[in-house]
Amino acid sequence: MAIQGNHSHSLEVLKGGVEATVQDYPGRLGYWDIGIPPSGPLDDYSFRLANLLVGNQPGDAALEVAAGMFSVRAKSDVVVAVTGADMQPTLAGKPAPMWESFVVKQGEDLTLGIAKTSGFRAYIAVAGGIEVPDYLGSKSTFAAGGFGGFQGRALKAGDVLQVGKKEKEKDGLVGRKVVENAIPKFNQTLEVEATVGPQAAPDFIKEEDLDAFFSEVHKVDRNANRLGYRLTPRQWKWARSDGGVAGKHPSNIIDNGYTVGSVNVSGDQPIILMRDGPSAGGFICLCCVVTGSLWKVGQAAPGRDQLKFKKVSYDEAIELRRKLEKNLETGVK
Amino acid sequence: MASTEVVAPTAGLVVQVNVTEGQSVQAGETVVVVQSMKTEISVTADVAGKVSKIHVKKDDEVNIGQVLVEIES
Numbered sequence: 001m002a003i004q005g006n007h008s009h010s011l012e013v014l015k016g017g018v019e020a021t022v023q024d025y026p027g028r029l030g031y032w033d034i035g036i037p038p039s040g041p042l043d044d045y046s047f048r049l050a051n052l053l054v055g056n057q058p059g060d061a062a063l064e065v066a067a068g069m070f071s072v073r074a075k076s077d078v079v080v081a082v083t084g085a086d087m088q089p090t091l092a093g094k095p096a097p098m099w100e101s102f103v104v105k106q107g108e109d110l111t112l113g114i115a116k117t118s119g120f121r122a123y124i125a126v127a128g129g130i131e132v133p134d135y136l137g138s139k140s141t142f143a144a145g146g147f148g149g150f151q152g153r154a155l156k157a158g159d160v161l162q163v164g165k166k167e168k169e170k171d172g173l174v175g176r177k178v179v180e181n182a183i184p185k186f187n188q189t190l191e192v193e194a195t196v197g198p199q200a201a202p203d204f205i206k207e208e209d210l211d212a213f214f215s216e217v218h219k220v221d222r223n224a225n226r227l228g229y230r231l232t233p234r235q236w237k238w239a240r241s242d243g244g245v246a247g248k249h250p251s252n253i254i255d256n257g258y259t260v261g262s263v264n265v266s267g268d269q270p271i272i273l274m275r276d277g278p279s280a281g282g283f284i285c286l287c288c289v290v291t292g293s294l295w296k297v298g299q300a301a302p303g304r305d306q307l308k309f310k311k312v313s314y315d316e317a318i319e320l321r322r323k324l325e326k327n328l329e330t331g332v333k
Numbered sequence: 334m335a336s337t338e339v340v341a342p343t344a345g346l347v348v349q350v351n352v353t354e355g356q357s358v359q360a361g362e363t364v365v366v367v368q369s370m371k372t373e374i375s376v377t378a379d380v381a382g383k384v385s386k387i388h389v390k391k392d393d394e395v396n397i398g399q400v401l402v403e404i405e406s
Contacts, residue, residue, distance in 0.1 A: 015377075017342070018342050018343060114397060222345050222346070222369050301344065302344055302370055303343065303369065
């Protein structure tokens with residue numbers, strides 16, 4: 001089917017749903033030192049696969065749909081792909097494929113339901129990418145800061161998203177698929193790999209408690225979001241009786257820098273710092289979810305799913321990231 | 334008459350029920366507000382019709398996919 005590349009394409013949002021945002025990858029890098037987070041897709045693996053399916057660069061701007069109930073109408077023929085959580089996508093009322101590129105004809109609606117059984121975020125990529133202005137070098141939405149993406153906020157009904165022009169016609173853009181072994185499976189208990197520290201045992205918590213943390217399953221709190229993935233509070237065996245000069249609670253330390261993926265312990269509650277999260281603060285960071293594994297966290301549904309942490313070494317962390325990149329290179333046929 | 338279920342898109346706490354049984358609603362109208370992800374989520378009716386059944390009340394905890402309200406249209 002011929003998709004014209006020389007005229008303006010757009011999508012009209014019919015239902016904004018719970019939290020649908022424009023994101024790009026790797027997001028807004030270079031401003032962490034002044035507290036501006038990278039933002040970008042929480043599941044950057046599914047996000048990049050969606051872009052690759054429609055012939056885009058893997059990091060081009062596309063849509064992240066958290067929890068679902070989202071619907072767009074094509075104002076012209078466009079090629080799209082839906083990946084991530086299964087929200088029972090429909091095209092013009094009929095089931096639409098996932099992990100595969102297809103055409104949405106002018107006037108047709110692409111609709112997502114909810115993540116009924118597993119996963120929490122779906123991604124919609126459009127050939128040509130979503131056109132929004134760059135802000136500090138990125139098209140990613142940072143809604144808590146009110147900037148980036150589409151008017152610095154989640155999408156709502158009536159918004160019209162411009163789709164970027166493609167340089168030229170791309171043959172075979174439709175019907176491209178993610179190969180079976182590259183499609184991630186989202187279970188209600190997700191295992192995520194993490195490196196220990198920087199503030200762990202024996203200085204901040206007891207050795208046996210670190211082991212306990214890695215053997216337990218942690219329910220995701222209903223207030224988990226793009227800033228932080230809150231987990232259920234637990235009783236810690238602290239190594240210190242208080243935080244010394246930093247505060248009364250033994251989770252307190254003198255303010256220091258955080259990294260995206262840090263498992264922050266705020267009082268008794270572990271919180272995984274996500275892509276819209278804080279760059280610094282005064283709580284211990286027990287471990288860090290590694291880059292090659294962090295994408296899975298955003299697929300854990302708040303109030304429903306559980307996480308289990310698996311201790312990995314620095315070398316294993318690098319290997320995980322390599323494997324993920326390899327899957328992206330070979331995952332789309 | 335078709336019955337349409339309005340379901341919770343995410344687990345959360347019901348903070349507001351905007352409708353009463355027997356009331357007419359428009360498509361797109363907020364029927365229930367659920368607090369989740371540190372924000373308040375307006376759950377809307379997909380179709381216009383009459384509220385035939387309300388399954389939740391304020392302060393109820395709901396799960397993903399739980400039926401909140403039924404609408405006859």
